[in-house]
Amino acid sequence: MCGRYVLEDIEDISERFKVPPIIGFQRPTFNAAPTQRLPVIFSGGDGSRAVEPLRWGLTPAWRRPDGKGAPALFNARAETVAEKPTFRRLLRAHRCLVPATGFYEWATEGGRKVPHRFMLDDGDLFAFAGLYDPGKGDDADAAFTLLTTRPNDVVSPYHDRMPVILRPDLEDLWLDPDVDEPALLEACYEPYPADQMREHAASTRVNDVRNDDPALLAGDDEGGSPDGANR
DNA sequence: CCAGACGTTGTT
DNA sequence: GTCTGG
DNA sequence: CCAGACGTTGTT
């Protein structure tokens, strides 16, 4: 779950998350998908925060030689992330914020896969809880994954998992490099309050990752045929 | 010690 | 059916 | 997550 998301307000990231301005490397996206490079915020070590584009989807080292043996890991279950060998080290020292303004989940309606867009009530930026692998130094191997948890009442009609969205007051904790005890992070995994989220049908053009434009956020019916009898 | 898994989601 | 690419 | 490919040789 959570294999597609929205990040509209690139220019607000700097102020909202206290990081240097993003210049040049990133555009807003209405259809962020695994394998793409997307902005991620992490602790810079000296108390500062950095923002850089990383690849969505961890590729474990043991997969690399022939490119086989494991799919890209674009989600990690919060319930087990402290135990799984692939994630436990990253949980202790490589947590990150992944800025977004929404995410998609699909409903199958009459044989069609219809994406629904989930967002905060106010449409504001928020942070997914993520883990990142910095790769080997200056490398282009750096990648991230999104944690998932049980769904709240807005999401549960669509899926049995939802991405971990951090309450703003927990963002500092999530990024704090001095916090290396997994138990201290468990409060972060609570499903985001349903009364602060909303949802609506989006365009089926979301399904094809090559589509990336603001009109994806509107449902197919908006301004379309009156009876919804799309071909 | 060596062998084998290592991950999530959705679907059946 | 399963893998790859975005 | 979904969409789309999934293969080789020889010839242009």
Added chain:
DNA sequence: GTCTGG
């Protein structure tokens, strides 16, 4: 590469 299971 690293962890778990036998």
